[in-house]
Amino acid sequence: MLEDFFVLDFSYDVVDNIPVIFIWSIDRRGNRVTLVEKNFRPYFYAVVDDREDVSRVISEIKKLSKPSSPITNIEIETDRRYFGNPLKSLKIETVVPAYVRIYRDEVSKIKGVKNVLEADIRFYMRYSIDKGIKPFYWIKADVEEIQPKEIFKVKSEKLYLIKDILEIYEAEEPRLKTMAFSIEVYNKYGFPNTRRDPIIVIGVYTENGYKQFISSDYDDINVIREFIKFVNDFEPDIIFGYNSNSFDWRYLVERAELRGIKVAIGRKVNSEPSQGVYGHYSVTGRLNVDLAGVFCSSRSKSLIDLADNLGVMPKNKREILEWYEVPRYWDDKSKREILLKHNLSNIKSIYDIGQSNLHYLIQLVKVTGLPLDQLSMASSGHRIEWLLVRESKKYNEFIPNREERRTEASDEGIIVPPVSGLHNNVYMLDFSTIYPSIILKYNISPDTLVRGDCSDCWTSLNGNYKFRKDIKGLYQNVLLNLSAEIERREEIIKTLDPEKRRRLEEELRALRSILNSFYDYIRWTNARWYVKECAEGLFEWGRELILQILKIVKESGFQVIYADTDLMFFKGENDPKKLEEDIANRLSLNLKFNKFYTKLILLEGKKQYAALTKDNKVDMVGIEDYRNNWCDLAKEVLQNVVDQVLRSDKINEAVRYVKSVIYSLRRGEFKIEDLVTWNIIDKDIEEYKFDLPHIVAARKAMKSGHLVTRGSKIGYVIVKGSGKLSNRAEPYFMVKEKSKVDIEYYIDKQIIPSALKVLGLFGVKENTFKFGGTDVLNFFKK
DNA sequence: TATGACCGGGG
DNA sequence: GTGTACGGTCATA
Numbered sequence: 001m002l003e004d005f006f007v008l009d010f011s012y013d014v015v016d017n018i019p020v021i022f023i024w025s026i027d028r029r030g031n032r033v034t035l036v037e038k039n040f041r042p043y044f045y046a047v048v049d050d051r052e053d054v055s056r057v058i059s060e061i062k063k064l065s066k067p068s069s070p071i072t073n074i075e076i077e078t079d080r081r082y083f084g085n086p087l088k089s090l091k092i093e094t095v096v097p098a099y100v101r102i103y104r105d106e107v108s109k110i111k112g113v114k115n116v117l118e119a120d121i122r123f124y125m126r127y128s129i130d131k132g133i134k135p136f137y138w139i140k141a142d143v144e145e146i147q148p149k150e151i152f153k154v155k156s157e158k159l160y161l162i163k164d165i166l167e168i169y170e171a172e173e174p175r176l177k178t179m180a181f182s183i184e185v186y187n188k189y190g191f192p193n194t195r196r197d198p199i200i201v202i203g204v205y206t207e208n209g210y211k212q213f214i215s216s217d218y219d220d221i222n223v224i225r226e227f228i229k230f231v232n233d234f235e236p237d238i239i240f241g242y243n244s245n246s247f248d249w250r251y252l253v254e255r256a257e258l259r260g261i262k263v264a265i266g267r268k269v270n271s272e273p274s275q276g277v278y279g280h281y282s283v284t285g286r287l288n289v290d291l292a293g294v295f296c297s298s299r300s301k302s303l304i305d306l307a308d309n310l311g312v313m314p315k316n317k318r319e320i321l322e323w324y325e326v327p328r329y330w331d332d333k334s335k336r337e338i339l340l341k342h343n344l345s346n347i348k349s350i351y352d353i354g355q356s357n358l359h360y361l362i363q364l365v366k367v368t369g370l371p372l373d374q375l376s377m378a379s380s381g382h383r384i385e386w387l388l389v390r391e392s393k394k395y396n397e398f399i400p401n402r403e404e405r406r407t408e409a410s411d412e413g414i415i416v417p418p419v420s421g422l423h424n425n426v427y428m429l430d431f432s433t434i435y436p437s438i439i440l441k442y443n444i445s446p447d448t449l450v451r452g453d454c455s456d457c458w459t460s461l462n463g464n465y466k467f468r469k470d471i472k473g474l475y476q477n478v479l480l481n482l483s484a485e486i487e488r489r490e491e492i493i494k495t496l497d498p499e500k501r502r503r504l505e506e507e508l509r510a511l512r513s514i515l516n517s518f519y520d521y522i523r524w525t526n527a528r529w530y531v532k533e534c535a536e537g538l539f540e541w542g543r544e545l546i547l548q549i550l551k552i553v554k555e556s557g558f559q560v561i562y563a564d565t566d567l568m569f570f571k572g573e574n575d576p577k578k579l580e581e582d583i584a585n586r587l588s589l590n591l592k593f594n595k596f597y598t599k600l601i602l603l604e605g606k607k608q609y610a611a612l613t614k615d616n617k618v619d620m621v622g623i624e625d626y627r628n629n630w631c632d633l634a635k636e637v638l639q640n641v642v643d644q645v646l647r648s649d650k651i652n653e654a655v656r657y658v659k660s661v662i663y664s665l666r667r668g669e670f671k672i673e674d675l676v677t678w679n680i681i682d683k684d685i686e687e688y689k690f691d692l693p694h695i696v697a698a699r700k701a702m703k704s705g706h707l708v709t710r711g712s713k714i715g716y717v718i719v720k721g722s723g724k725l726s727n728r729a730e731p732y733f734m735v736k737e738k739s740k741v742d743i744e745y746y747i748d749k750q751i752i753p754s755a756l757k758v759l760g761l762f763g764v765k766e767n768t769f770k771f772g773g774t775d776v777l778n779f780f781k782k
Numbered sequence: 783t784a785t786g787a788c789c790g791g792g793g
Numbered sequence: 794g795t796g797t798a799c800g801g802t803c804a805t806a
Contacts, residue, residue, distance in 0.1 A: 012794090044795075097795050098794070099795085101795055104795080118795090119795055120796085121795065184793070197793085242792070243790095244792080246790090246791065247791075248792070251792090274794095275796090275797075276794075276797085301790095302791070303792085326793060377798070378798085379799060379800095381799090629789075629803085678789090679788080680789080682787080690805085692804095713793095
């Protein structure tokens with residue numbers, strides 16, 4: 001019978017030595033159903049040297065065949081290309097996906113085999129690519145209902161065997177059931193350890209509001225059971241979390257295991273969340289989305305900051321508990337209400353962030369073809385790579401292997417070095433939008449690159465880089481498709497009332513983010529399609545264009561205070577609209593000044609700045625990275641110094657603030673928890689050869705009978721005394737008197753350096769804080 | 783100067 | 794699961 005299905009996700013199992021692909025779907029009536037494909041087989045390619053006797057290579061490959069997964073077919077292929085060049089290859093098919101790796105290694109050792117390709121594409125992705133099925137698309141298929149066998153047992157009502165796929169099309173998606181969750185853990189001895197610390201609350205948030213499962217004091221077995229039951233009853237398609245891939249799921253599964261229960265929440269009977277690619281957890285048949293991966297892929301952000309930035313939940317409207325207050329608010333039953341409010345703030349903001357970005361995520365999935373759970377953890381480079389994988393299929397291009405390439409140190413980038421210091425009324429120009437047009441104009445692509453002579457090529461100024469004119473490159477095709485999708489939506493959006501625009505705006509945001517991060521892919525050295533000349537050519541042309549823009553900006557009376565390959569800052573009193581027009585007229589470039597900052601602190605390094613937006617929000621870039629191994633107080637000092645300089649403009653006030661922090665420390669007015677440094681014990685403790693501070697602290701904790709295991713995260717403070725610093729590290733919870741803490745260490749090594757990161761730009765010196773010097777005042781007299 | 787170990791955010 | 798992120802900084806040789 002013919003039916004339509006909306007595709008959510010794929011997975012596979014090996015049943016009776018045969019691979020079976022599951023397509024987790026929703027039918028036209030909104031039922032969750034599962035499609036089963038039994039006729040697809042794994043394969044890979046061996047590239048054969050032209051001078052070799054192919055039949056000999058084939059017979060040698062045949063000899064490798066093993067009964068547990070025989071080599072079922074070998075075909076000679078001559079029309080497939082590798083970086084644009086035709087290659088002779090053998091397509092080698094087997095039965096069990098895991099044997100692809102085994103055969104790949106053996107085949108690559110055969111004489112005459114130059115290379116082995118496409119052996120590292122996950123089986124169900126291979127299926128989805130070959131059949132052209134993308135998640136969040138609809139398929140029309142000829143299917144036959146089958147009864148669930150033991151191994152096929154799924155919780156959905158119906159199971160269909162695929163006989164034929166007739167059509168794959170885009171249409172309105174069914175209503176997706178979404179849910180957010182977050183767990184709270186009793187963390188009396190620092191970062192929670194699954195062997196010791198119970199889960200005390202699990203909060204879930206859905207369209208029906210919230211529910212909290214609360215432990216009976218210190219036993220979490222029923223909390224976990226109630227959560228499992230809730231998920232199975234609610235049957236979410238999407239589960240949102242925040243850092244759930246690195247914390248919540250692992251903690252839940254491990255706690256459950258300790259108590260002998262399974263977190264069986266997948267759509268397949270008895271399936272637990274399990275770790276998959278890109279460090280994500282997969283829940284069979286459901287899309288597990290870690291929003292931290294979506295919004296903070298390179299720079300980490302707290303949920304509080306993210307929700308505030310996205311306008312989902314302002315900081316002052318939420319309940320905030322510091323991590324060390326959690327056990328106190330649990331032990332004291334009269335305070336538990338506040339702990340629950342804290343959890344509610346978390347799950348509500350996770351849910352709202354997810355909901356308000358659902359179409360953004362759906363669009364990213366539709367473009368890249370990555371299932372949502374994987375997409376949420378994949379970097380922008382990986383997203384583009386999967387788009388290319390699908391696109392290359394259309395052109396008979398091989399998917400290149402992943403290769404480890406060392407990033408070469410380069411002086412690439414800086415065009416105008418940063419004029420460090422404080423600036424007023426600054427425009428920012430994001431150059432990421434100029435690169436797609438350069439790639440298109442010069443047809444830059446791995447398959448159009450010409451290394452020798454070329455009579456009909458786009459050639460860079462210095463003649464180093466040449467790209468063919470006669471064919472359309474892979475990249476050009478991809479970018480043209482993306483641009484067309486963008487333009488189509490831009491046309492429609494004009495005709496809609498504001499409230500109906502939201503969905504299209506989200507889709508546009510997704511499409512533009514892919515388009516504008518394409519240049520980042522080209523220079524990503526570990527990319528499958530990385531070609532040095534493409535990266536260098538692009539940035540040579542880019543640099544040329546940026547220099548032209550720079551010239552116009554300067555001629556228009558603006559001062560450029562920083563420019564590199566990604567962005568430019570400039571300031572001045574003249575009319576920016578006029579400048580936009582000038583650039584448009586003279587360079588045929590439609591550039592928008594993305595941001596206007598009323599205040600900008602520019603540091604000396606590459607892409608390091610803090611700025612105040614028109615609506616009085618602080619943007620910090622490249623500065624927070626400094627927080628590795630810094631205590632909370634040092635981070636807070638940096639944040640406050642930036643805030644004061646930006647908002648009040650008065651360096652002296654920021655200096656006074658830092659001094660007040662130092663005085664408070666010396667007077668003993670501080671919390672030990674604010675001075676804690678955190679480190680993970682990644683090895684068995686005996687394996688450490690050196691006395692690193694966190695290892696010494698861990699040994700002390702163990703000696704006092706505290707649980708420390710591989711993977712534990714140790715929080716320590718430095719106490720007074722003599723000798724090596726590491727020997728003065730103590731687990732923070734073992735330091736009972738504040739007077740024991742070596743305050744001068746924190747002042748010298750954490751607070752002052754943190755403050756000087758920014759204040760140093762204004763002539764403030766270490767001595768200013770140490771001896772109350774007057775060099776700041778002198779600086780301003782100049 | 784190169785190499786390897788470690789970090790984030792979650793509590 | 795045809796697997797094990799990323800991009801950066803710091804310590805040590």
